Amino acid sequence: MKISRMHIVTQAVLLITGLAMLFPFFWMIATSFKTGREVFSLSLIPQNPTMENYQELFTNSNFPLWFLNSVLCGFIVTLSTLFFDSLVGYTFAKYRFRGKKLIFILILSTMMIPTEMLVIPWFIMSNDLGWANTYWGIIFPGMMSGFGTFLMRQFFDSVPNDLIDAGRIDGLNEFDIWRRICMPLVKPALSALAIFTFVGNWNAFLWPLIVINDIYKYTLPVGLSFFNGEFQTEWEMVMTGASVATIPVLIIYLIFQKQIIKGIALTGIKG
Amino acid sequence: MRKQRTLSRSRELWAYAFLAVPIVFYVVVRFYPSIFAFYLSLTDWDIVSRDKGFVGFENYARLFSDSVFRKTLFNTIRYVVVGLPASMFLGFVLAYNINKLTFGSSLYKTVFFMPYITSMVAVAWVWRWLYQPPPVGVFNNILVAIGLPSQQFLRSIGQAWISILVTTVWADLGFQMIILLAGLKGIPDEYYEAARIDGAGNMQILRKITLPLLKPTAIFLLISGTIRYLRIFTQVMNMTSQGDGGPLNSTKPLVLYIYDTAFKSFEMGYSAAMTVVLFFIILVITLIQMRVTRSEDQ
Numbered sequence: 091m092k093i094s095r096m097h098i099v100t101q102a103v104l105l106i107t108g109l110a111m112l113f114p115f116f117w118m119i120a121t122s123f124k125t126g127r128e129v130f131s132l133s134l135i136p137q138n139p140t141m142e143n144y145q146e147l148f149t150n151s152n153f154p155l156w157f158l159n160s161v162l163c164g165f166i167v168t169l170s171t172l173f174f175d176s177l178v179g180y181t182f183a184k185y186r187f188r189g190k191k192l193i194f195i196l197i198l199s200t201m202m203i204p205t206e207m208l209v210i211p212w213f214i215m216s217n218d219l220g221w222a223n224t225y226w227g228i229i230f231p232g233m234m235s236g237f238g239t240f241l242m243r244q245f246f247d248s249v250p251n252d253l254i255d256a257g258r259i260d261g262l263n264e265f266d267i268w269r270r271i272c273m274p275l276v277k278p279a280l281s282a283l284a285i286f287t288f289v290g291n292w293n294a295f296l297w298p299l300i301v302i303n304d305i306y307k308y309t310l311p312v313g314l315s316f317f318n319g320e321f322q323t324e325w326e327m328v329m330t331g332a333s334v335a336t337i338p339v340l341i342i343y344l345i346f347q348k349q350i351i352k353g354i355a356l357t358g359i360k361g
Numbered sequence: 362m363r364k365q366r367t368l369s370r371s372r373e374l375w376a377y378a379f380l381a382v383p384i385v386f387y388v389v390v391r392f393y394p395s396i397f398a399f400y401l402s403l404t405d406w407d408i409v410s411r412d413k414g415f416v417g418f419e420n421y422a423r424l425f426s427d428s429v430f431r432k433t434l435f436n437t438i439r440y441v442v443v444g445l446p447a448s449m450f451l452g453f454v455l456a457y458n459i460n461k462l463t464f465g466s467s468l469y470k471t472v473f474f475m476p477y478i479t480s481m482v483a484v485a486w487v488w489r490w491l492y493q494p495p496p497v498g499v500f501n502n503i504l505v506a507i508g509l510p511s512q513q514f515l516r517s518i519g520q521a522w523i524s525i526l527v528t529t530v531w532a533d534l535g536f537q538m539i540i541l542l543a544g545l546k547g548i549p550d551e552y553y554e555a556a557r558i559d560g561a562g563n564m565q566i567l568r569k570i571t572l573p574l575l576k577p578t579a580i581f582l583l584i585s586g587t588i589r590y591l592r593i594f595t596q597v598m599n600m601t602s603q604g605d606g607g608p609l610n611s612t613k614p615l616v617l618y619i620y621d622t623a624f625k626s627f628e629m630g631y632s633a634a635m636t637v638v639l640f641f642i643i644l645v646i647t648l649i650q651m652r653v654t655r656s657e658d659q
Contacts (some may be wrong), residue, residue, distance in 0.1 A: 100458050101465065107455075108472040111531070115475070117499065118487045132502055178383045185376035186369070193380065200391040202647050204592065206616050207636035210401060210623050211394035214408075234386050264375040293480040295595045296616075300624060311482040315599055318486050325490050325497070332483035343478050347471050350478070354536070355543035 118336070121329035129326045143330040153334060155306055156313035160292055163225060163309060167232040168288045172280055174234040179242025180268050184254060194243075201236040205296065213300055227301040228309065232291060238283050245279040246272060282353035285346055289339055310335045398640075401633035408627045420634035430635065432610050433618040440526060440614060441590040448530040449582055452537025457571075459538070460545045470542070474535035481532065485599035488528040489515065492600075515600060518611040525600055525612050529593065537582055544578030545571070577654070584650040588643055592616055615639060 116134055122143055124136045131137075147153045182194050212231055213222070221227040249272050257267040273280070298309045308316065314335050321327045343350060402420055404413040424430050455473055459466045476484065492514035495501040501511040514524045548571065556566050594616040598604040606613025615635065623632035 097461070097463065100461065104455075104458060104462075104465075104469055108469055111473055111476065114484070114487045114491065114531075115479075117491070118483075130496055130502070132499070132506065174383055174386075177379050181376050181379045185372060185379075187373040187376040190376075193384070196392075197383070197387055200387060202644060203391060203395055204588075204636070204639055204643055206592065206619055207398045207633075207640045208391070208394045210629055210633050210636065211397040212390075213623075214397075214629075215394070231390055233390070234383055264372065265379075268379075289478055293482075295482055295598075296620070300620075311480050311595075314480075314482050314486070315604075318599070319604075328486055328490065332480075332486050335480045335483045339478060339480065340475070343475065344471070347474075348467075351470055351474060351539055354474075354539050 115336075115340075118329045118332050121326055122333045124326050126324065126326055143326050144334075147327065147330050147334065151317065152305060152308070152313060153310075153317070153331065156308050156310045157334065159225070159228075159307060160310040163228050163298075164288050164291045166225075166229050167291045168284050170229075170233045171235055171238050171287045172284055175238030175283065176242045176246075176273065176276070176280065177268065178234070178239045179244075180246045180272060182239070182243045183246035183249070184251070184272075197236050197239055199236070201240075205231075209297055209300055212297070216301055222301055223304045223307060225307065228298050228307075231297060232287075232294075235287070238287065241283055242276065242279060245276045249275050278349070281346070282349055282356070285342065285350055286353065289342065292339055395640075398633050398636055401630050402637045404630040405628075406630045408629055413630070416630070420631050421638075423631065424634060424638065429610060429613075429618060433606075433613050433615045436522065436606075436611070436613055437591060437593065437615040439522065440529070440593050441587055444526045444529055444533075445583070445586045445590050447526075448534040449537050449579070449586065451530065452534045452582075453541050455534070455538045456541035456545055457567075460542060470539065473538050476532040477535040479532070481595040482599055484528065484532055485596045488524075488531075489600045492524050516608065518608050521601070521608060522612045525596055528600070529590075529596055532596075533586075533589070537586070540582055541575065541578060544575045548574050580650065580653055584646055587646055591639070591642065594620065 120134050120136060121129060123139045123141070124131075125138060125140055125142070128137055178197070182190065208231070216222040216227045221230065253271055253275075254267055257271045262270065293311060294309070295311045295315070298312045299315070302308055302312065305313075305316070314331050317331055318328045401413070403415060403417060405416045405419070406413040455469075459469050462469075490497070491499045493499075493501065494513070494516065495505050495511050498514070500514065504511055513520055515521050552570050552574070553566060556570055561569065593614045597606050597612050597614055597617055598620075601607050601612055604617075606617045616639070619632050619635045619639070622628050622635065
């Protein structure tokens with residue numbers, strides 16, 4: 091195909107727009123390497139690049155702790171969601187039992203309930219049961235999701251029944267058939283669900299903000315918001331904090347971009 | 362025959378065993394709290410007192426006369442009505458042009474989608490800095506450097522909500538783009554070829570073929586976007602000073618008011634009533650979507 095003049099113009103315009111879109115990221119990362127004196131200069135490249143801000147952040151603030159809290163909660167929520175959503179999705183795809191349709195519709199209907207309506211009851215529940223200010227308090231609302239269940243059911247639908255019957259003839263029990271035969275066949279769906287869940291959880295703000303008072307148990311977004319409120323005149327520190335909160339997700343994103351973009355297009359939803 | 366029946370019976374038991382924990386979860390963590398929110402909305406509970414005083418529909422009646430509620434509802438609708446079309450339009454312009462590229466399209470997808478996946482708290486603070494008055498804020502420094510008057514941005518009633526919306530659209534339009542690209546990819550090439558043989562120009566093809574065939578995609582984006590913009594919270598909390606949705610409540614969305622009412626003034630009952638209103642708005646929108654997509658299918 092010949093490259094037309096229009097094509098070059100389109101490329102150029104997209105390139106400039108893309109750079110403009112990335113400007114806040116460049117700015118954030120550049121500033122995190124600047125000294126306090128240089129912060130307000132309009133240059134994208136630091137004159138005297140320094141790691142001081144990162145050192146300061148990791149030694150004199152609670153960022154390392156918040157980082158670990160976010161990683162811990164993210165992992166548990168993701169593992170739990172993968173396990174339960176795929177098990178439930180599989181059950182709806184491959185079993186016949188009484189009440190199936192009703193239970194499925196009820197689980198799907200939970201997607202319509204806005205988190206905002208649930209946070210007040212969750213907060214009261216957490217206080218009554220002693221879950222407030224604990225990791226479990228952050229984690230419990232996200233252990234399963236109607237969306238993931240729906241997604242996994244769609245994928246298990248396409249697993250041939252013959253394979254399952256073959257497993258039965260080999261004497262595997264039903265749980266092992268799911269775990270050893272069917273789960274490996276839906277790996278692409280599992281990885282998409284894992285990425286959405288982890289990233290969604292990593293960025294979650296409202297519920298962790300409500301359930302945690304203890305500064306040592308903040309997740310990264312809550313800690314960042316709090317930290318920035320304290321240090322808002324030291325913009326190089328604010329940008330360093332923002333970089334620390336952003337860079338892990340950006341790395342995950344750049345590694346898995348194909349799957350993420352395909353998964354988003356397929357399902358039309360972030361975690 | 363009997364063997365068959367016991368087999369299916371045992372599989373049914375397995376199914377219930379697999380569902381046991383999830384059913385408990387959905388009842389305890391989704392359905393019970395939903396019902397509890399409805400119940401709370403009929404009380405004047407303030408978290409401190411032991412009893413929840415039943416007040417009937419008083420909280421809902423109070424919503425009508427609450428000027429802050431009306432203001433936040435107005436702000437929220439303004440975010441939806443102005444922000445969503447802007448991000449859908451820009452997302453379409455990007456998708457339409459990226460779709461025509463012969464190379465480089467995956468790079469652009471990666472770049473434009475990046476803001477969507479980034480933590481909104483981090484995004485909000487980076488933009489908050491960009492919007493600061495001179496000599497701190499980058500935008501104002503640029504304006505001054507090229508000889509234009511500096512702007513108030515987040516500090517003026519007229520500009521603050523637009524500034525927040527610009528950030529929101531920046532973060533959001535990559536999502537619209539990805540979904541619209543998938544929609545564009547779904548249109549068979551033969552349609553375009555046939556139109557070209559019939560002598561249709563680019564504009565005609567866009568109006569007569571591309572846009573009509575994108576309708577289902579657009580409906581999905583419209584509905585899911587409306588719900589997302591109705592729930593705007595994090596960026597306003599992090600971009601306004603003290604997270605108060607100022608200046609003078611001019612940027613405060615419904616969810617921020619819900620949060621403040623429940624967790625700053627501890628009026629749990631009143632706040633629950635507002636969440637119920639939000640629930641019904643989202644329910645109605647979802648029902649409209651189901652209706653529209655069903656009639657599309659037929």
